Every structure is written in structure tokens, then in C-alpha cells.
Amino acid sequence: MDEVETRKLLERRLSRRTFIKGVVAAGATATASAYLFRASPLLGAVAQSTGERLLTLNVNGQQRRVDVLPNETLAQTLRYKLGLTGTKVGCDRAECGSCTVLIDGVSHYSCSVLTHTVRARSVTTIEGLQNPDTGQLHPVQQAVLDESGFQCAYCAPGFIMAMVELVETTPRFTRDEAAHALSGNLCRCGDYQKILNCAMRAGELARAARG
Amino acid sequence: MAKLIGTDIVPPDLMAKITGRARYAEDFRVDGMVYAKLLVSPVPHARVKRIDASRALAMPGVVGILTADDLPELPAPGEQCLTNEPRYEGEPILAVAAVDERTAAEAVEAIEVELEELPFVLDPLESLKPGGPDAWTEGNVLVERKMKSLKWTGVDFSTVEQGQVPVGEPTAQWSLGDVDAALAAADYVLDESVVHQTQTHHPLEPRSTLAYWRNGKLFCHVSNQSTARMRTAMAAGMGLPMESVVVIAEYCGGGFGSKITGSPIMYVAPHFSKKLGRPVMHRVTRYEETHFGRSRPGFQARVRMGFRKDGRMTALDLFIVEDHGSYSGGGDYNTASNLAHFMYQPENMRLRAVPVFTNTPPRAAQRGPGGIQIVTILEPLVDKAAWALGMDRLEVRQKNAPRDGATFGPRGTTASSIHVQEAMEQGAELFGWKEKVALSRRKEGSRVTGVGMAISPYTAGSIGYDGLVIVRPDGKLYVQQGPGNLGTHSVMDTVRAACDALGMPWDQTEIVWGDTAKGLPWSCPQGGSQTTHAHTRANHAAGMDARRKIQDIAAQTLGGNPDDYDMAGGRVFAKSNPGQAMTFAQVAEKAIALGGRYDGHVVPEDIHAMTKEAAAMFVGQGLMGVARDNFGREANVTYSWTVGFALVEVDTETGEVDVKEYVAASDCGVVVHPRSLGAQVLGGSIQGMGVALRQRWVYDQRFGEALAKRLYTARPPGILDIPKEMKWSAVGIPDPATPVGAKGIGEPPMGAGGGAVVSAVADALGGTFLKRTPLTPDLILAHLAGVRKPWGPLEVHVG
Secondary structure, X not given: OOHHHHHHHHHHHHHHHHHHHHHHHHHHHHHHOOOOOOOOHHHOOOOOOOOXXXXXXXXXXXXXXXXXXXXXXXXXXXXXXXXXXXXXXXXXOOOOOOOEEEEOOXXXXXXXXXXXXXXXXXXXXXXXXXXXXOOOOOHHHHHHHHHOOOOOOOOHHXXXXXXXXXXXXXXXXXXXXXXXXXXXXXXXXXXXXXXHHHHHHHHHHHHHHHO | OOOOOOOOOOOOOHHHHHHOOOOOHHHOOOOOOEEEEEEEOOOXXXXXXXXXXXXXXXXXXXXXXXXXXXXXXXXXXXXXXXXXOOOXXXXXXXXXXXXXXXXXXXXXXXXXXXXXEOOOOOOXXXXXXXXXXXXXXXXXXEEOOEEEOOOOOOOHHXXXXXXXXXXXXXXXXXXXXXXXXXXXXXXXXXXXXXXXXXXXOOOOOOOOEEEEEEOOEEEEEEOOOXXXXXXXXXXXXXXXXXXXXXXXXXXXXXXXXXOXXXXXXXXXXXXHHHHHOOOEEEOOOHHHHHXXXXXXXXXXXXXXXXXXXXXXXXXXXXEEEEEEEOOOOOOHHHHHHHHHHHHHOOOEEEEEEEEEXXXXXXXXXXXXXXXXXXXHHHHHHHHHHHHHOOOXXXXXXXXXXXXXXXXXXXXXXXEOOOOHHHHHXXXXXXXXXXXXXXXXXXXXXXXEEEEXXXXXXXXXXXXXXXXXXXXXXXXXXXXXXXXXXXXXXHHHHOOHHHHHHHOOOHHHEEEEOOEHHHOOOOOOOOOOOOHHHHHHHHHHHHHHHHHHHHHHHHHHHHOOXXXXXXXXXOEEEEOOOOOOEEEHHHHHHHHHHHOOOOOXXXXXXXXXXXXXXXXXXXXXXXXXXXXXXXXXXXXXXXEEEEEEEEEEEEEOXXXXXXXXXXXXXXXXXXXXXXXXXXXXXXHHHHHHHHHHHOOOOEEEOOOOEEOOOOOOOOOOOOOOOOOOEEEEXXXXXXXXXXXXXXXXXXXXHHHHHHHHHXXXXXXXXXXXXXXXXXXOHHHHHHHHHOOOOOOOOOOOOEO
């Protein structure tokens, strides 16, 4: 762009935008806001007419009563109302899979599920895999330990939940099939080789456990 | 006893990572915590004329606002976390805090900001044109730390029509020999212009911060790569003494250079918390991460190379226009030039460069900064020269790449241990270079095979940091670790050096990390692959200090000389009579009884103040080993190398590149943790392939707004994108300039992976390098169809 062109362009832009100038910045931020949560009164929020409803959720085998907004996502509820911060939010737009949880045994991006839709269903998060009484790990967790899976591990809870679905629904799978089953999750460290090693090992352990 | 170095040990933090107990910055909660949301600039360059927050502040639940006026001003081109003159779309202008995040966001909506739009520029070359816009009102380049407006002449720009980067006045340069004469005398000369696109870091964990103040002390939970060095950075940034800052950073969800010691945005929470007198959680979104989460500076580079008939590179002339982004963007161009000289050792070389500010997001080091840019630019050109000279591509590299003892750069820098030749040999063998090259350009249906390789060096170690270990009366070894836990395992793995010095088993070793209130010694920052080298040394130093003290105590207690004693399994025993022994628990008790230097009452003078502070916390608690790494280094620097080999298939109907096979061989000294090394090398290579093939960076040219701002538009490689077959190996030659022999490896795989696939794609396209990365399918299809792209060959931010 030469100077004249640049100036013309700026003029066009300004005229296009002048009418919204006063609030232009605010409007842009509105679309920028990703997942937003409303804290429960327990966290010190002031009472507002927010439309919250008290629901009972089944999370990791426990009945949890929680106030939920109509537009609240499961990731928000888990992380900010139930204290289950093991579920990570990497993108909040169903792109990265860090927030993957199981709903009735099926993997879902919890950033893209509204909490009120899972009322009658059973939710499993990373915190729900280890046996709370015996401390025994789920075969997938054991497999990750065996194979030293993951680097920064921000993606790990999501990948592990996707792997749990894989080993619990598929008795035998190839490395290729594992890759497809896990392709809804991103690992930014690129540690996919080890992740696939973990999945294959998890398959072995799950088969051994089933006998 | 067998050493721990060189074995596979599961990192002790993995259990927390797989059960959801590992807490990253945004996983912490504090009573009374409020939530901050940002108002960011919707335009690439503007001046804030007026802010009216009255409606927002009157909303129930809103507790306050923070603007640039609340913060100290920084001289140009300093970057403060909030600004009254945003210089890129997405730059934060102000923050609002409320009792919950939704209220904060609604309050942001209610704020009126009047902006006066200013001229902006996205492309460095546009800014250098006569009359071109400057990204800052003060100018577009930095000369001797002062902003200046640099414009080239119309004549300079006459080369653009031929697709060549204009060679105008640079702001940085160095040279060796006589490049022009060497080019004139060369048997074969190349003169090419290549564009390397800017790319966002996109660590999976956004850079959130929780901050609060207690009794005048600042407590910060920060998503960052380093721990000890984050503390000093935070103290400097907040104008506080080090003692007044506590950093808690137990886990970091990736940084790749963008969080070495944090980044400006992490100052919002501490400043805001101070203003409000309440804890502030500032949760960063993916959208925001795209804008202020840092990015790798792109290059518009002109490369002239001269070769002798026998394949020796005699001249290299680099002219680099670096897209410096809106703030201080790093010296990638300079690193790139040094690496280029290191790789090919031309006797005549010149760098001329100009880093130009643009109204695009701030740049920062990104894994292998300057490295992957120059490797992906040079390697396909070296291939071209090899083909023109009728030589094998591996042979040309063997001819030019350095051997141990070589020097590089304008000052003749020496490096401690150079084994790229061995890595090339090992990698070529593992890959089957000869057999694979025979498959080159083979067509099968719509798919064409290409084979390529790349050599990639990078810094791999620093020296002079401290180690701190304590043997306590429980008989265990406690190793205090200042490095951050950024995913490389180095914070855990370097502890082995202390264990091996003491013959200490891993299961009797406790690692303390991630919280500066727990007494962490002075450490290197986690950048430039320093840590493995720096902290195997520092922990070896502390371990050897403890070893000497344990031997002293054994001799004092059991008789004889200190040298008569050896140790293993948590016991010290006489070499001649292993029954004559003390347990480490007994040694610890004895050390406490002796006091002085044995239990930390007296510490060395030369350790850092942070280490002294940490050591003071453990006085009288056991036998203390504490020392600075005074081992020195024969050479100026330490470098590692990764050599990458790739076999790809390019689909001529879809333009897709399928990387079928990949091999990476590394020279990184003694291998500390084989499985983790493999993960670093292959993971880094995959990241490099992402840079070279798929991560887009696109800006609306008219309005200066980001278009590829999410993970699906700027997508890093997924699990289906990786090569089916990946192998790694390491030369394993110990670096003699460091006592443990180990060097770092984080950076070099980036260039190896990126360079090898770019080289292989050019091979598949009949030896045609498209002179632009990322090599997206549309770029490849346009080339195959002979279609001109809607943009010029030098334009940036278009793909």
C-alpha cells in the first residue's frame, strides 16, 4: 500500500465505523468472551436474578446438587462449582479436547455441553477413574504410568477420558484405530507416539483385567 | 551402583497429571477471589481518547477497573500489560474485576471507549516503502535502542517485481571474508527470496494468573516455564525486592518459549489485586491467547549462496527482513545468521537484517527461535545446489557441516562438542537414505514421493547455577529444584545428577519444586534448551559437596580418611570393609550435631542470594550439599544437533502432504532419560512439521484483523497428521566440557522436522521449492495448476 492508498483506506474505515465509534471496543470484546461462569453464592457472588436452578447431577458416581444457569456449560460447572479442576479448558470451542469427559460412557467436549442437559445421566471425569477405596488405577491410567505418557500433560485428562471410552467399547484395536479414536484431542507437545503407546498398552491391560 | 542417568524412570509428577490432581495456574482458588476480564482493542492501531466506565462500575458485583493510567509507563518499545495506544488488534486496553466472570464481561460491555484510529501496517516491506506507514507513532525500527522511521528508496524496491526481497539499508549486519568476491568466483550461485510466515505459539494452557497480597508479599500462580527465574522477573516487573514475591507454578501447560519468565499479561492480576486489595483471577481465553500469547517472527529473506564444483559452500549472503511485531520481538534474525554459519561453515558470509515493527501481535522466542526459520529456508536451497552440482544431498551436507572443534559466527565462537557428522551418519543409516532416495519422485496414482533431510543446531546449555540438596534424618535425599515444570521432565531428570553423585536410589529421593516459598536455589530460565546441561551440572556440584561432607563425617565417626569411603543405597561404607558403615539417617543426625558447613549454618560465598535464602530455610535440618556450578567450560557455548530425514507423499489432486516416515538422529551428549529424549525429539519434530506445513497466520489486509485465530484455523498437527513411522536415535558422545556430559535437546528437533519435510516436498515437486512456508495444500495446488496466487511472492500474513 502506498501512502495515498493507506490514507484512503483509513478514511473509508473511519466513515464505515464512525457511527459505532463510542462502543466499538466493547462490541468486539463481547464476541471475544469465551466461557464465562457465574459463581455460586458460596464463592462470594452477590445475589442476582440470574435464572439459576438447583439441579442434581451424577458425577463420578456421586449425587451432586448445584445451582446451574440455563447457558452454563458442563466444563464451567465441573471446574468452578464442583471443584473438579482436573478437566481442563484449552479452547472452549470444541477444538482441542482438553475438556473431554464421559457422559453415560461416551466422550464429550464438556465445554460444549450444557449442564442442564446431563441431569439424568452419569458424568465421569478424570477424578473419577481411580478407585477411591482401593486406590487402584484405571487400566488407562496404569498404561500412561507404564509408558511415561505426556509432556506438559494439559491435554492428558482429555486424552485419558477418550482412551477410556476406546478401551471400554472396543475389545481389540490397531494403532491406526486408536489414532482415529483419539483424533478429537490435540497434544501441543506433539507427544503422539507415546500417547499411542499408552493406548495400546491400555488395551492390553483392559483385556487382561477382563480375563 | 548403577547410575540413574541413562535410564527410563517415570517422572514422579505423572501420578498427579493422570488423576486430575495436578494443579495448573487456573486451578487454584482463594477466598474472596474476584475475576478480571479484559477489554481489548478491535483495531490494529489507535489512541484511547476517552474511557467512560461509570455504567460498568455502577453494576452490582463489579469491584473495579484497571487501566494503563494505573501502571508505570515504559519507554518505547516497552510493552505494558494495558495500553492507551494499542498497536495490534487484541491488545488489552483495560481490565474489569467482578465477583464472577460473567459480571466482569457484562461490565466490559458497558464501558465506552473512544478510539482515534491511527495508520497501521502489517507487512514489514510496506512499512519500509517510501511514505509507508509506521507501526509506532515514533517509528518502525529500533536503532541503538531508539525508535526511528526507516524508509528505503523506490529503486531499492525495483526487485520486488522479480519476486526478490529488496536489499535496502539494514539496521544490523556482520560479515566475514569477502562475500561479493566469493560469489563472483563461485562455480554455482543461487539467489532466492523466501518467505517464512509468523506463527502463534498456542500452548494448550492459556496464560492465566491468580495473584494476591498477604502482609506486603505478592503471591502469584502463573502459567510459566521457569520458577526461580519467574520470581526475579515478577519482582523486577512489580518493582519489588525478590523476598517479597512468591511464585507458585507447579505445572505449566506448555509454553514453547512464550512463557519463559511469563509475559506482560501476567501483570494484570498482581497490579489489579494490589489496587483492589482482593485476590484476582485472570483467566485468559484461547481467542486472547492468539493475540497476546506471543508468536514466532516471520522472515522475508534473500539468500545468495556460492558453491565450488565439489559442493563446498564458499559464500553465504543473507538479507533478512524480520517481522518484529508490535513490541520487542527478539533477535531471531541474528540467531538465524549464526546458525547458518555454523551449519555450512562458509568462509565468506554476510548478514544484513532489518527487524521492522508491524501492527501485529508481539513476537517472542518460539522453540528454536530463528532456528527453524533459517533451516527451512536454507535446506531446500542447499538441495537445489546439490542437484545442480550433480551431488547427493547427504554428501553436500557431509562436505560442509562442521566437525568437532569448528567455530562459527562473526566472533569465531567455539562450541564444546560438535557431532553433527556422526548424527548424519547414524540417521542416514536408520532412515536408509540410499534406498529411500531411490524412491524419490516416484508416482503412484495421484501421489508423488519426496525424500528430504535437514540439519538443525541450537544452543543446549548454560553454566554457573546453584544446586541445593539435604540429607535428612529420615535418611532421604531432598533435592530443591528451581527450574520450572514445563513438560520436558528436566526439572525431575536433572535431579539424577545429585543422586548419582551420592549413589542414592530414586525411591529415597524427594524432589521439591514449583513453589518459591519452599526454598528453591538459583536456576537458569527454562529457555534455549539450557536446563539439562545447566542443572545436571548444578546438581552434580551440590551432590559432590554433600558427598565430601558425608565422607568427612564417616571418617570422623568410623576412622580413616574421607577417601576411604564410598556410598550407595543410602549408606556410606569403607571401601575395604563394607560392614564399616553409617546410614544416611545417622549421617544426617551427625551433621546436625556438627553444625557449621555440614548442616547449612555456613554456606559458600559464591552462591546466589536466592540460594542463600533457600539454604537458610533448612539450616540444622540435615546434611546440606550446596554449591555453585564452578566447573567452567572449555568452549564459549554448548550446542546440540538434530538431523531429520523425511519421506513424504504429495497428493497432486488435493495438495495434501502426507509424511510417511521420519527419522531424527541427535547429538546431545550423554542421554539422561532415553524415553523422554525420544519424546522431546519426535514431539519437537512434529511441532516443526506443523510450522512448515499447516499452522496458518492470516490477517485481513484492509482492517488489520486476525482471521486464523483459533486452533482449527491455525491448527497444530493432530494425531492423524503424524508420520506412521517415526524413529529416533542419539549419538551419545559425552560432552567433555561438562561433568555429566549431557546437553539439552528441546530446540534442534524443530528445524530438523520442519526442514526435512520442506526439503522432501520440494523433492516431490520435481525439485521445486515453493519458497514459502507453511506449505499448505492450496499453495501446492496453485503451484501444480500453474495458477497465480492472489498475492505477491513476498507478501506476508496471507497464508
